[in-house]
Amino acid sequence: MKLKKGADVELKIESTAFKGKGIAKLNGLAIFVPNTAPGDRVEARIIKKKKNHAEAKLLKVLEGGPKRIEPRCGHAKMCGGCSWQHVDYASQLEFKQSQVQDHMERIGGFKELEVEPTIGCEQPFYYRNKMEYSIGHKKWLSREEIERDEYVSDRCFAAGLHAPGRFDKILNLNECHLQEPISYEILDFIRSYCTENDISPFNRIDNEGFMRNVVVRNSYHTDDLMVNIVTYKDDQETMQKMSNALLDKFPQITTIINNVNDTKSPTAVGRYEKVLHGPGYIVDSIGGYNFNIDANAFFQTNTGQAERLYEVARSFADLQPDDLLYDLYCGVGTLSLFMSEKAEKVIGIENVDVAIENARANAKSNGVENVEFVKGDMKDVFNQSIVAEHGKPDCIITDPPRSGMHPDVVEYLKHLEVPKLVYVSCNSSTMARDLKELNKVYDILEVQPVDMFPQTYHIETVANLRLR
Incomplete structure (x- = not known):
């Protein structure tokens, strides 16, 4: 049988490849399938067919292998931020070696x-000291949402991470386990605050709207906590009200910054920035040496x-x-x-x-x-x-x-x-x-x-x- 693009096939995942994809073999041809682990028996759809290999999309796990676990996050199957949450951590370390x-x-x-x-x-969770969330007017719809009988709109105030390979759609997060829980709580609060106060998300296609990014940085060795809000326009009255609301809800925030990116560039670095609260930086250390970390510093x-x-x-x-x-x-x-x-x-x-x-x-x-x-x-x-x-x-x-x-x-x-x-x-x-x-x-x-x-x-x- 000649393998064609669009064909649904049953595969046994044998090993892992670079970028975390599982590898299966069918008639001697290597097939790469993301979101799989060695030992998995899966149903997959061929999406690319080349001379020496093929790429497939996972449709269903028919039988999980010994290294597969239940992901902690409900977004794991769609989100590019955690491509290996379905693999137990000891096996992750072996695969990386x-x-x-x-x-x-x-x-x-x-x-x-x-x-x-x-x-x-x-x-292995909550280890990041920085999360850069994106905001947009179009959210990525899950397969479950698409297959519902009722109409589900993809237009809203979406706040989270970009869907893999899509600059124009945001995976609207309901949880995240990469940074301390307060990071997602801050994002969720800002999303609700903007919705309630008619503050619009930025539309990258039409270059309209206001909110572009929320960047949360926390210190590992101190209690410092920064919120950097990236906007398309400079509106200090709106931003000061948002800053005050954030501090009322999260008094542990030590500094709030407003970066203004009024360009077409998708970066979360503003053309200029204004400090709304605190010193404008946080302090952390490595090996006993202290570092002042600005909003846009590496x-x-x-x-x-x-x-x-x-x-x-x-x-x-x-x-x-x-x-x-x-x-x-x-x-x-x-x-x-x-x-x-x-x-x-x-x-x-x-x-x-x-x-x-x-x-x-x-x-x-x-x-x-x-x-x-x-x-x-x-x-x-x-x-x-x-x-x-x-x-x-x-x-x-x-x-x-x-x-x-x-x-x-x-x-x-x-x-x-x-x-x-x-x-x-x-x-x-x-x-x-x-x-x-x-x-x-x-x-x-x-x-x-x-x-x-x-x-x-x-x-x-x-x-x-x-x-x-």
Whole structure:
């Protein structure tokens, strides 16, 4: 039988693939099915058919496998925020280790390298310190709503997360278990307040309306709690009334910000912002260093697990008191400061202006004097000139974006031949690609996955390299 798009098939899920999809085989063809787990027997519909594989949509779980559990959240089947809630946490950690192992072998060519077991998160729910909710005028309808006999409108004040692959529709949340419960309670209150007071959601197609986003940030080590309300227009009377209502309902909120994004850009970062209550920032810490976190500042999303990630990186670096350390792609300097007490000097390099400004401010506020930050595109500034100015490093830590390191950076790392190199990655596939090149000069001693994002397929990985 020739498999065609639109065909309904019964499948047995055998394993998992990158991005958390289950893999089944039918007549030798690999079929990828989201929201499944190994051992599941499912009914699925083919939605894409290619020469070497097919993609299918889950219709029904006929028989759950041993790793399947009942998701905690009622939105789990539709929401892209928690793609693995139907898998028990121990199995999630095993799957993530297998993902990294697959990338190391298939992309990196490291057949003899054994990836370490994933370091799990002690708090697999409510671990995020930031949730960015979207607001719109069209909600995503569930299959149950579509199949009802009565008419169900998709137009309302929808507040939640974007439906997977749909910029124009919002999954109207009734619950969320990624951040502390007060986060969803604040979102729910704002949704009701806007409905009762005729405050309109933003329409991205017509560029009309008012409310765009609600961003909630909470501190892991303090009681600080921020609400950042992103609007399309600047209406301070409306916003001050909303702020007062929020404080009456949630007196534990320590600061409220209004970001005004009056552009077509879908970002939750405003063109300018106004502080409605409190100092305009919250304070959190990593490794004993305090950081002022503004509404639009970058900060590790899982504070507690970030400390474990940094501890692995520091252990791999094996810093000595007279070591010079380079921290490539240093961001706001959290890792640079974390390493600073073990090294003689740290040079952080970063391309983003606001990140460099925050990094320098963070070093100053924490009284750290042996860290210096250099601004510039890595492929342009990480060369012989920076080494001539600051000295040849004894150790380099690199934490590039998902795309990995630019080939010029990889080549200079090979040329520089530093004794110790630590690679931190949020994408083990591009890490494996870069490690394959670096392995011409460096031995890969250890690869350690660290789970920063439970209930999702995302995984952070740290590799320990030594000069041959």
